[in-house]
Amino acid sequence: MASETHVIVGRNPVLEALRAGRPVERLLVAKGASGAAIDEIVALARRSGLTVQFDDRRRLDRLAEGHVHQGVVAVAAPVPYVSVDEILALARRRGEEPLLLALDEVQDPHNLGSLLRSADGAGAHGIVVPRRRSAGLTMTVARTSAGAVEHVPVAQVSNLVQTLSDLKGRGMWVAGADTAGQREYWDADLSGPLVIVIGGEDKGLGRLVRRTCDFLVRIPMHGRINSLNAAVAGALLLFESSRQRRQKRAAMSEG
Numbered sequence: 001m002a003s004e005t006h007v008i009v010g011r012n013p014v015l016e017a018l019r020a021g022r023p024v025e026r027l028l029v030a031k032g033a034s035g036a037a038i039d040e041i042v043a044l045a046r047r048s049g050l051t052v053q054f055d056d057r058r059r060l061d062r063l064a065e066g067h068v069h070q071g072v073v074a075v076a077a078p079v080p081y082v083s084v085d086e087i088l089a090l091a092r093r094r095g096e097e098p099l100l101l102a103l104d105e106v107q108d109p110h111n112l113g114s115l116l117r118s119a120d121g122a123g124a125h126g127i128v129v130p131r132r133r134s135a136g137l138t139m140t141v142a143r144t145s146a147g148a149v150e151h152v153p154v155a156q157v158s159n160l161v162q163t164l165s166d167l168k169g170r171g172m173w174v175a176g177a178d179t180a181g182q183r184e185y186w187d188a189d190l191s192g193p194l195v196i197v198i199g200g201e202d203k204g205l206g207r208l209v210r211r212t213c214d215f216l217v218r219i220p221m222h223g224r225i226n227s228l229n230a231a232v233a234g235a236l237l238l239f240e241s242s243r244q245r246r247q248k249r250a251a252m253s254e255g
Contacts, residue, residue: 006075006076006077006078006079006137006138006139006142007063007064007065007073007074007075007076007139008073008074008075008076008139008142009063009064009067009068009069009070009072009073009139009142009143010067010068010069010070010072010143010146011035011037011038011041011070011071011072012037012146012147013142013143013145013146013147013149013150014027014041014072014073014074015037015040015041015044015147016146016147016148016149016150016151017074017076017147017150018041018044018045018048018074019044019150020150020151022076022077022079022150023076023077024045024050024074024075024076024077025075025076025077026053026074026075027041027045027050027051027052027053027072027073027074027075028053028054028055028059028060028063028072028073028074028075029041029042029052029053029054029055029071029072030054030055030056030057030060030069030071030072031054031055031056031057032057032071033070033071033072038071038072041072057071060072060073063075065139067139067140067143068143078137079137079142079149079150079154081137081154081155081156082126082153082154082155083155084100084126084128084155084157084163084166084167086126086153086155087100087125087126087128087153087155088125088170090125090126090153091125094125096123096125097192097193097194097245098125098172098193098194098195099122099123099124099125099193099194099196099238099241099242099245100124100125100126100127100128100167100172100194100195100196101115101119101124101126101127101128101195101196101197101198101234101238102127102128102129102160102163102164102174102195102196102197102198103115103127103128103129103130103134103197103198103200103230103234104130104160104197104198104199104200104204104205104206104209105130105133105134105199105200105203105206106129106134106135106198106199106200106201106230107133107134107135107200107201108135108201108230109135109136109138109140109141109144110140110141110144110231111135111201111229111230111231112127112129112135112141112144112145113140113141113142113143113144113145113146113148113149114144114145114231114235115127115198115230115231115234115235116141116144116145116148116149116152116154117144117145117146117148118231118234118235118238118239119148119152119234119238120145120148120151120152121148121238121239122235122238122239122241122242123242123245124152124238125153126152126153126154126155127152127153127154127155128154128155128157128160128163128195129154129155129156129157129160130156130157130158130159130160131156131157131158133200134156136156137149137154160209161208161209161212164195164197164209164212164213165212167195168212168214171193172193172194172195173192173193173194173195173214173215174194174195174197174212174213174214175188175190175194175195175196175197175213175214175215175216175217175237176196176197176199176205176209176210176213176215176216176217177196177197177198177199177205177216177217177218177219177233177234177237178199178204178205178210178213178216178217178218179204179218180216180218181215181216181217181218182215182216182217182218183215183217183218184217184218184219184220185217185218185219185236185237185240186240188215188217189244190237190240190241190244191241191244191245191247191248194241196234196237196238196241197209197213198230198233198234198237199230200230201229201230217237219233219236
């Protein structure tokens, strides 16, 4: 609904929302709050014609609903979901082979927020999540992402297996992270058009999702715990893909 709004809390999330041009209805700054980030937030808001409301910190506490707001809260339009086609179009505009992250029932908003931050840092073009049994773009996700939610497109799909199959039909490889992977992740070719699939916190990859993957990779574990959480696993694979892509581009430019 067009009338829905989201509350953005914290200096980095609010700053990135303003930088990204997200429609903001209200911006509240706690009286006495200061620092370079606050100064930039106020300056950006005023340049865009947004009135800055300096208010009692208790008012911000109520709006933030227990989240740490660091003296700044914005009431804004929700981050819109995009289509998978829009993510692929972004890769084309950048002149890059697509790199997507697909999440199979990752339900912890902190993991989704962390993965958005990693996707942004690794240069991924977007994230795909199922519509059901998955974390959505909430205040907690925005806060954990440190503003990356403003820059990494997220597509919400009704059938993840079908979406992965469609992407394979478009020439993309699908690599799943799984403890039963045939090879360690740094030995796999992650340099081409790729979808990295990370499973949910409790059960990992679902049976049908696992079967849809072109190959599975594992993260070697040398301690007594046999797996990493979704956010860490996703970050490792994203940055390994980024490393391989840079290496591939360098080799092509030398050739």
